[in-house]
Amino acid sequence: MAQSIFMITPRVRLHSSLQGDELRPDLPVKPPPPLHPTTFEPAKPEDLSPLFPDELIKQEATNDRFIDIPEELNSELRDWRNCSNTPARIYYKYEGVSPAGSHKPNTAVPQVWYNAQQGVKNVVTETGAGQWGSSLAFACSIFGLNCEVWQVRASYDQKPYRKLMMQTWGAKVHPSPSSITEAGRRILEKDPSTPGSLGIAISEAVEVAAANADTKYCLGSVLNHVLLHQTVIGEECIKQMEAIGDTPDVIIGCTGGGSNFAGIAFPFIREKLNGKINPVIRAVEPAACPSLTKGVYAYDYGDTAGLTPLMKMYTLGHDFVPDPIHAGGLRYHGMAPLISHVYELGYMEAISIPQTECFEGAIQFARSEGLIPAPEPTHAIAATIREALRCRETGESKVILMAMCGHGHFDLPAYEKYLQGGLVDLSFSEEKIQASLANIHRLVS
Ligand SMILES: Cc1ncc(COP(=O)(O)O)c(C=O)c1O
Incomplete structure (x- = not known):
């Protein structure tokens, strides 16, 4: 059976200590003993021997505070007790506990609040994974604004429950491209079966906001104010790592538009620029959409x-x-322009990983930690596993901090596909990228 490489919380480290701990020696009042079924006297060890092996009878009665766990047994327990078959120490910051299930409410709630302060009644947006749309719908339900969402067609079809979540919070949801907008109609004319993209869905929402004076547009990533709201993640991590007494050597996050990555990384980059620490900061993008690793830096x-x-x-x-x-x-x-700038200045690095390796990592993570990741952070998980395996080879005990930015409870069809062997790496087309890059406006270099 494959062994887990995750060793994440102090709780987990306790379990790798080759000792089991017993509560009774520490109790101020001892519990009453079991009684023999016919004599009603306290049961002796030999009374239990028809039922149990000797070692378990000893443990039943022990007053020792710690019991050694035999190595063979310990190596079996490690399979799900997350112990250290890597010398790396891995921490993750989990954002899946928010109402929408990801980091996105960290910015949805402030954005809607600022709109409400200005008297705005309607907001529109796009959503790719459905996480951002549901976060905005949730925030609008708190502050009483109307919310309309263009959900990328591929995700609208793959994730009907995300749509229902948005509707439950009171939002109107359209698949994108839609025939409601000029931008959507133009795309549908060219390719009626397009899976859509975030770029198309943004065009639709922006078009509606621009045409209606009472409506504003909210974006779930990319812009400076969004990244700023997300830095609550990294600021908390700095405090938590200090409390634990560890300093990250490597910080890893997945990047779409870059908001969860910036959220965890930017506060550490500040500390790095102040000369306090010098972690490697690594963005992980999908091999099918590698903007940092295969794109160009241009307007x-x-x-x-x-x-x-x-x-x-x-x-x-x-x-x-x-x-x-x-x-x-x-x-x-x-x-995000700010991430692009920081990347250009050399303060961070980037890699891309194909989706099958990501889901393989997600399964290992789910079986180690119990949490089922959203497909996006599986990229950070796969990169963390790569780093931990390198540590196993070199013997380095690096401290890795990873952004685990959302749960995958509405992404189980993707897991089903993976578990049934149907999930494949989509071919990466250099030609497609070159064709698209040819259309970029390089107005200012
Ligand atoms: C769970 C999750 N993680 C990551 C992302 C990517 O966005 P960003 O790069 O802005 O964090 C999304 C986007 O929808 C998401 O839903």
């Missing part, structure tokens, strides 16, 4: 129709439509 539109301002960012071209991988939230052609 480009944030959406497909060219309705947004041009931003200088790593981009695959605004009309690049990524293959419909299950990590819908990572199917964005560009990268």
Whole structure:
């Protein structure tokens, strides 16, 4: 059986200590003994021997505070007790406990609040994975705003329960491209069976906001204020790591538009720039949509129709439509301008990983930690596993901090596909990227 490499919380480390601990020696009042069934005297060890082996009878009666766990048994327990067959120490910051199940409410709630403060009654947005749309719907339900969401077609079809979640919180949901907008109609004319993309869905929502004075647009990633709201993640991590007494050597997060990654990484980059620490900071993107690792750093539109301002960012071209991988939230052609800038300055690195390796990692993580990750953070998990395995080879005991930015409870069809052997790596097309890059407006270099 494959062994887990995860060793994440202090709780877990306790279990790898080769000792079991017994409560009785520490109790101020001892519990009453079991009684023999016919004499009603306290039962002796030999009374139990018809039922139990000797060692278990000893443990039944022991007053020792700790019991050694035999090595052979311990190695079996490690299979699900997350012990250390890597010398790396792995920590993750889990955002799946929010009402919508990811980091996205960290910015949805402030964005809707600021809109409400200004008297805005309607907000519109796009959603890729459905996580952002449901977070905005949730935030609107708190502050009483109307919410309309364009959900990328591939995700709308793959995740009907995300749509229901948004509707439960009171939002209106359209598949994107839709025939409601000019941008959607133009795309549908060219390709009626397109899986859609975040770029197209953004065009639709922006078009509606621009045409209606009483409606504002909210974005779930990319922009500076979104990244800023998400830094609550990294600020908490700094405090928590200090409390534990560990310093991360490697910080890993997945990147779509970059908000969860920036959320965990930017506060540590600040500390790095102040000379306090020097962690490696690694973004992980899908091999099917590799903006940092295969894109160019140029001015480009944030959406497909060219309705947004041009931003200088790593981009695959605004009309690049990524293959419909299950990590819908990572199917964005560009990268946040601030992350692109930091990458250009050399303060961080980036890699890309194909989806089968990511799901393999997700299964290992789920069986180790019990949490089922959303498809997006499976990229961070796979990269963390790569790093931990390198540590196993080199013997280095690095401290790895990973952003586990959401749960996958509405993504189980993707798991079903993986478990049934039907999930494949979608072919990466260099030609498709080159064709799309040819359309970029390199107005300012
Ligand atoms: C769970 C989850 N993680 C990550 C992302 C990617 O977005 P970002 O790169 O802005 O964190 C999304 C986007 O929808 C998501 O739902």
